[in-house]
Amino acid sequence: MTYSVLKCFACGSEYNINRNKYTCDKCGNILDVFHYDMEYTTTKLKGVWKYKNLIHPSISNEKIITKGEGNTNLYNSSRISKYSGINNIYLKHEGENPTGSFKDRGMTVAVSEGMRLNFKKTLCASTGNTSAAAASYSAFAGIESYVMIPGKNISANKLFQAIAYGANIVDIDGDFDTAMADIKKTIEKRNDFYLLNSLNPWRIEGQKTIIYEIMEKLKPDFISFPAGNLGNTSAFGKALMDLKSLGVINEVPRLIAIQAEGAAPFYEYIKEKLENIIPVKAETIATAIKIGNPVNFKKAKRSIEFTNGIVEKVSDDQILEAKREIDRSGIGCEPASAAAVAGVKKLRESGILDRGDTVVSILTGNILKDVSIIPEYKSLKISDIL
Missing domain, CATH: 2.20.28 (Rubrerythrin, domain 2)
Structure with a gap:
C-alpha cells in the first residue's frame, strides 16, 4: 500500500x-x-485528482478542494509550426484552468493539504498567478487568504483576481524576492498560516500532472516551458522520474527551461556550473517569471540533469514576437508563456532542435492575465468593408 x-x-x-x-x-x-x-493507477475523479494515487494517496476525498482543474488541451497550429521551425509542435494550454494558469494544479493539492491539517489561513507571495489561485481556492475552501504582493511588479488583471476572491492584500515595497523573504520571516514567527508558495512540496505534486497528461497522449522528444521560481522545472522532472521508475515510459523527453534574459539566474547557474545560484535584479516584461532568486533551483537542477535537459534564455523582444504568433494563431497566452515557444525557435535556429522533433510547449497563463501590452492595430471604417 x-x-x-x-x-x-x-x-x-x-x-x-x-x-x-x-x-x-x-x-x-x-x-x-x-x-x-507507488503504483500508476488512476481514479474516477476528474482532472488533477485522476492521479490522486500519484500525488496524495492518503488524503480523504472529503478534504479535496477542487474546481475541476487539469485536463487542458493540446493544440497543433500550422502557424506556430512555421514560426518555430518545428513541424510537430504542440501547445499545452494551462491558461484553460479555472483561474487562468497552471497554478491551479498545485493549489488544489496544497489547499486540500491545508484543509487536512485544519488550517484556517493561507499565505503566499506572488507576482500574480499564485495570488489569484491561492485566493480562489482558499475562498472555495471557506478559509482566509493573505497575499504578499510587490505592488509595482504585478499585472492589474492578476491583482484584480486576488482582490475579487477576497484575499487580504499585503503590499510589499520591493519585488517578488523581497516578498519571499518576508514570507519566510512570517512563517518562522507564526504557525497559524499555511504556506502556499512552491516552497510547499504539495504544490509540486499537483504540477506533476501536466506531464502525466502529456505523456498519456504523446511521446515528445522535448518539453519546453517558461522558468521563473522553478516550481514547474522541479515538478516536471519529478513526474518523469515517477513514470520512468514505474515502467510507464522507457524514453525520457528532454526538458527545456526558458528564462527571460533579464531574469536568468538559473541559466547562468547551469551554464557556469556554479555551486550556488547568484541572485539578480529581475527585469522583464514577462511578470510571471520576473524572479531573480528562485527558491527551487536545486530541485530544478536535479530535473535538468535527470532528463539531459536544456536551459536557455530569450529576450523580451523574442518573447513579444512569439506571443504575437501565438495570439494570432487564435490560441493566445500571457507574455511569460510565450517564452516557451520563443526558446524553441531560438534552439531550432541554433541547430540544437531538428525540424522533425516532436515538441510540447507549455503555455502557463491565459491571454487575459496581462493586457498591459496592447498590440498595434489598424481600425477600419464601415466604407472599407462595404
Missing part, C-alpha cells in the same frame, strides 16, 4: 506528512513529497 513522507532529496532525512515545515532540519534544503510503493 502506498504511503507518503516528506523527504529531503539532498540528505535523505524523512519527516511525517503531518508536519507543515517544508525545509530539512538537518541541511536546510527544501523537502519533497515521497511516495513509497
